[in-house]
Amino acid sequence: MLSTGPLQLRLLSCVTILLVFHAVVAKKDLKSACSTCRQITDNFNKGFDRTAKQNFGGGNTAWEERKLSKYETSEIRLVEILEELCESSSFECNQMVEENEELFETWWFKRKTKNPDLHKWFCVETLKVCCPKGTFGPDCTACVGGSEKPCHGRGACDGDGTRGGNGKCSCDHGYKGDHCLDCTDGFFNAERNDTFSLCAECHAACKTCDGASSQDCDECKEGWEEDDQEACVDVNECARDPSPCKEEEYCLNSEGSYSCKACDEACSGCSGAGSDECQACANGYRHVEGSCKDIDECSEPEAVCTQEHQECLNTHGSYRCLCSAGFQDQDGECVQTQDQDQTEEPGSPDAAENSHGEL
Numbered sequence: 078m079l080s081t082g083p084l085q086l087r088l089l090s091c092v093t094i095l096l097v098f099h100a101v102v103a104k105k106d107l108k109s110a111c112s113t114c115r116q117i118t119d120n121f122n123k124g125f126d127r128t129a130k131q132n133f134g135g136g137n138t139a140w141e142e143r144k145l146s147k148y149e150t151s152e153i154r155l156v157e158i159l160e161e162l163c164e165s166s167s168f169e170c171n172q173m174v175e176e177n178e179e180l181f182e183t184w185w186f187k188r189k190t191k192n193p194d195l196h197k198w199f200c201v202e203t204l205k206v207c208c209p210k211g212t213f214g215p216d217c218t219a220c221v222g223g224s225e226k227p228c229h230g231r232g233a234c235d236g237d238g239t240r241g242g243n244g245k246c247s248c249d250h251g252y253k254g255d256h257c258l259d260c261t262d263g264f265f266n267a268e269r270n271d272t273f274s275l276c277a278e279c280h281a282a283c284k285t286c287d288g289a290s291s292q293d294c295d296e297c298k299e300g301w302e303e304d305d306q307e308a309c310v311d312v313n314e315c316a317r318d319p320s321p322c323k324e325e326e327y328c329l330n331s332e333g334s335y336s337c338k339a340c341d342e343a344c345s346g347c348s349g350a351g352s353d354e355c356q357a358c359a360n361g362y363r364h365v366e367g368s369c370k371d372i373d374e375c376s377e378p379e380a381v382c383t384q385e386h387q388e389c390l391n392t393h394g395s396y397r398c399l400c401s402a403g404f405q406d407q408d409g410e411c412v413q414t415q416d417q418d419q420t421e422e423p424g425s426p427d428a429a430e431n432s433h434g435e436l
């Protein structure tokens with residue numbers, strides 16, 4: 078795309094691509110900052126559970142017992158949790174933790190009791206990289222359908238729970254529209270009001286419909302046609318003249334479609350599978366009791382392979398003439414195979430020895 082056209086056009090395309098790229102990256106950053114933050118708070122909660130049974134280590138003295146009750150809320154426990162928040166390879170995660178270490182201390186020592194939900198306090202309210210569930214964008218706007226049931230429960234709201242996104246719904250299969258209350262082709266509204274929609278699948282015969290049966294089609298699907306009772310019924314493509322299949326194939330009808338299958342090798346044209354469905358027999362086959370059977374040319378009264386030292390081999394639909402054992406084909410005649418021992422090949426060990434002796 079960039080390799081053709083005048084220089085200005087090429088530069089323009091470059092600039093456009095860069096701008097679009099930047100816009101996409103910026104939008105993605107807002108979503109990914111939230112997902113990084115969520116990962117951190119999820120790992121914090123895991124670390125909190127993991128350290129629940131721990132203590133300062135060592136024996137179980139009275140002094141330890143006293144200390145043990147304090148490990149729960151200790152700085153040491155916090156540090157142990159903080160150490161396990163990020164994969165070492167995740168730059169974004171480690172950066173977010175490093176930049177906000179003090180915040181974790183503040184929450185740990187001062188806010189935990191009043192704000193037990195760390196994700197809400199840290200990611201939503203303090204860092205403001207996330208939004209509450211069901212809301213999106215810089216101001217945490219409610220998704221279409223309200224934050225309780227984004228997209229009326231029939232889709233995903235873009236940017237849901239993050240400071241990014243545009244709040245548009247991507248509807249589940251069968252649903253469409255800005256509100257995910259409409260049904261796509263092949264589905265109909267089984268239930269519907271301003272806030273709730275249930276889309277059910279049409280009958281296989283319908284492209285569009287307003288009910289579940291083949292009589293409720295608005296339009297028949299390809300391979301189906303309306304009958305005189307206004308229902309969509311299967312079209313029998315195989316009954317068409319000419320047949321939709323090739324000469325050496327037969328047609329198999331199915332609901333809404335058809336397929337073409339190869340005839341048996343015994344047939345020349347057929348109406349179904351097997352050698353008993355032939356229209357005529359293929360060369361080398363003949364009718365025997367209602368089906369096409371291979372002709373054994375070798376046993377026919379009219380003799381074949383009549384040359385001397387020839388034998389006949391029957392094959393499917395034909396036969397071959399072979400030379401008998403000890404004979405081989407030479408220009409269309411079967412001649413006796415020369416005995417290996419009687420052959421004197423030049424350059425053989427014997428010949429070489431002989432020439433040595435002569436010298």
Ligand SMILES: *[C@@H]1O[C@H](CO)[C@@H](O)[C@H](O)[C@H]1NC(C)=O
Nearest residue numbers: 268269270271272273274275
């Ligand atoms: C819409 O339909 C649903 C399901 O039948 C029902 O729960 C809801 O109360 C209805 N809402 C309105 C506004 O009628």
